[in-house]
Amino acid sequence: MAMTKGRQREMLESVYSCIAVFFIFVACVELCDAATVVDVYRLIQYDISGVPFGSRLARLNHHVAYSPFIPGADLSRAVVIIPIREVNITFLRECITQKKALGGLLLLLPQKFNSESKDDSKEGGQMYKKEGMQNILTELEKLLINAAIPYPVYFAFEDEKIDAILAEVKKKDAIGQSPTATTGGYKAVTANPEPRKLAPATITNIQGWLPGLRTDGDANQLPTIAIVASYDTFGAAPALSVGSDSNGSGVVALLEIARLFSRLYSNPKTRGRYNILFGLTSGGPYNYNGTMKWLRSLDQRVRESIDYAICLNSIGSWNNELWVHVSKPPENAYIKQVFESFSSVAEELGVQVGLKHKKINISNPRVAWEHEQFSRVRVTALTLSELSAAPGLLESTGSLFDSRQFVNDTAVRRSVKLVAESLGRHIYAHPGKNIEIFADGSSLAINPFYIKSWLNFLSQTPRVAPFLSKNEQFISALKKELADHTVEVNVQQDVLDGIFTFYDSTTARLTIYQVVSVAFDLLLLLAVGSYLIMLFSGLVITTRGVDDLIGIFRRPPSRKQKIA
Numbered sequence: 001m002a003m004t005k006g007r008q009r010e011m012l013e014s015v016y017s018c019i020a021v022f023f024i025f026v027a028c029v030e031l032c033d034a035a036t037v038v039d040v041y042r043l044i045q046y047d048i049s050g051v052p053f054g055s056r057l058a059r060l061n062h063h064v065a066y067s068p069f070i071p072g073a074d075l076s077r078a079v080v081i082i083p084i085r086e087v088n089i090t091f092l093r094e095c096i097t098q099k100k101a102l103g104g105l106l107l108l109l110p111q112k113f114n115s116e117s118k119d120d121s122k123e124g125g126q127m128y129k130k131e132g133m134q135n136i137l138t139e140l141e142k143l144l145i146n147a148a149i150p151y152p153v154y155f156a157f158e159d160e161k162i163d164a165i166l167a168e169v170k171k172k173d174a175i176g177q178s179p180t181a182t183t184g185g186y187k188a189v190t191a192n193p194e195p196r197k198l199a200p201a202t203i204t205n206i207q208g209w210l211p212g213l214r215t216d217g218d219a220n221q222l223p224t225i226a227i228v229a230s231y232d233t234f235g236a237a238p239a240l241s242v243g244s245d246s247n248g249s250g251v252v253a254l255l256e257i258a259r260l261f262s263r264l265y266s267n268p269k270t271r272g273r274y275n276i277l278f279g280l281t282s283g284g285p286y287n288y289n290g291t292m293k294w295l296r297s298l299d300q301r302v303r304e305s306i307d308y309a310i311c312l313n314s315i316g317s318w319n320n321e322l323w324v325h326v327s328k329p330p331e332n333a334y335i336k337q338v339f340e341s342f343s344s345v346a347e348e349l350g351v352q353v354g355l356k357h358k359k360i361n362i363s364n365p366r367v368a369w370e371h372e373q374f375s376r377v378r379v380t381a382l383t384l385s386e387l388s389a390a391p392g393l394l395e396s397t398g399s400l401f402d403s404r405q406f407v408n409d410t411a412v413r414r415s416v417k418l419v420a421e422s423l424g425r426h427i428y429a430h431p432g433k434n435i436e437i438f439a440d441g442s443s444l445a446i447n448p449f450y451i452k453s454w455l456n457f458l459s460q461t462p463r464v465a466p467f468l469s470k471n472e473q474f475i476s477a478l479k480k481e482l483a484d485h486t487v488e489v490n491v492q493q494d495v496l497d498g499i500f501t502f503y504d505s506t507t508a509r510l511t512i513y514q515v516v517s518v519a520f521d522l523l524l525l526l527a528v529g530s531y532l533i534m535l536f537s538g539l540v541i542t543t544r545g546v547d548d549l550i551g552i553f554r555r556p557p558s559r560k561q562k563i564a
């Protein structure tokens, strides 16, 4: 009696372990099916005054297709994967403007964008290709940002696994086999939730102050010169929008200029008779909304003491021309003086500086340059930029191709030199005189390592304002850096109100599974099933003998027998 019970328990145990083995086996089959898992970055989703733009959905669970132009194919349940290097903009534009129904779109960026290239001296041929790629990306980005796309659109970096999958899918497409459940192929799946509206973006402005030297007799406040750069970015993929040149370069230049002047100002003998105000502003892509709010928040006496402000825009690409953009007439005394000073230093550096004058229109809500916000509150200001014309709304603000590889350390150093030197000559009243304040090799030399490390840091830091938290580490780092060189460092926060609404879900993990056909699935199931039965039988025979095996398949002992 007791023996029967014990045997029954053992039998049950072996049945359980077999079931466990089966599930582990099944789980393994599932796992082995995942061909690859990649990080994907969703196209931005936003509304302007309620009008939708960008990628309107986030979740993918579709078969993989290669080309959106398979004639007659229904791709409304397929994720189309296209490498950027193969993009035909005309086709893609048609596909988007004609609202072709897709399940999703995954654009593959070349791996090189991801890795950091330290090599500045590219060969001619490669340079040309790079520029071709930039043009395609710029156009593509413009297209995607300005359309409302009713399916998920993602970017990912190309790798060997994806390329291999793509090659296989391409082959199937070529023989006209459409991607459906019965023919196998690949399936792309993300597990992220559908996007939700974000709370209005917080705008964080950071300011620092270098007080000038006041002599005892000074009753009046000293004049102030402001150096300003906008640090946030906007791009097709917020999680990739690092904007190395677009204001990344401006931010780095501002920090280096603050460092240089803090050395001069730390000694009363070399402290200038001007205050210098540093402003790192946010909201650049949205009509410099943050700059306006920062200016409004400034102490009125400080604001009124500003002689002029120099706004640093994109100044990091190797271009032998820089532009000074102004909205006050060029005859304005400060504008004239700053421009002349820039021109003379530029000549020494072998750079050309041009002047562009564009009046502001107060009733137009569009603010194309940062200095225009200063003009609106009647502070003389100018923007230094390598761009010769005002960018459109949401343009030139840190797009996909604006990566570290296209920013030139030497160019940033040169821009720093241009601004610091002419500012120095103004403050120490040596205009036009050929006295080098920040000479190479001197204790006041520009520090190339400082510039390089900050450029590297910014190039790895996506900073699209609506996706930055209030106490973002990156903002703390900027604040701390400014505090190392200046005093009265102040963080001002406001809300980006008005016309923009943004949505979350900017990144996801994409799993690509190999899908086996239904027939194959059944076959596999049969094989696994019979294997398990054989395994089980074998186990019982070797441990318990044939009798027990037969016993297992007999009906369990009845109650009567037990009582007996």
Ligand SMILES: *[C@@H]1O[C@H](CO)[C@@H](O)[C@H](O)[C@H]1NC(C)=O
Residues within 6 Å of the ligand: 230, 231, 232, 233, 234, 243, 246, 247, 283, 284, 285, 286, 312, 313, 314, 368, 369, 370, 383, 385, 391, 395, 396, 397, 398
């Ligand atoms: C960078 O500067 C340019 C020119 O002032 C501006 O249009 C753009 O909005 C800025 N970018 C960001 C991300 O603020």
Ligand SMILES: *[C@@H]1O[C@H](CO)[C@@H](O)[C@H](O)[C@H]1NC(C)=O
Residues within 6 Å of the ligand: 361, 362, 363, 364, 365
């Ligand atoms: C100024 O902007 C407003 C609003 O966009 C526009 O209606 C007006 O024509 C503009 N004026 C000039 C002189 O361009």
Ligand SMILES: *[C@@H]1O[C@H](CO)[C@@H](O)[C@H](O)[C@H]1NC(C)=O
Residues within 6 Å of the ligand: 286, 287, 289, 365, 496, 497, 498, 499, 500
């Ligand atoms: C910027 O700020 C002003 C005033 O606070 C607001 O009216 C405007 O809509 C804001 N947004 C943009 C994108 O200009």
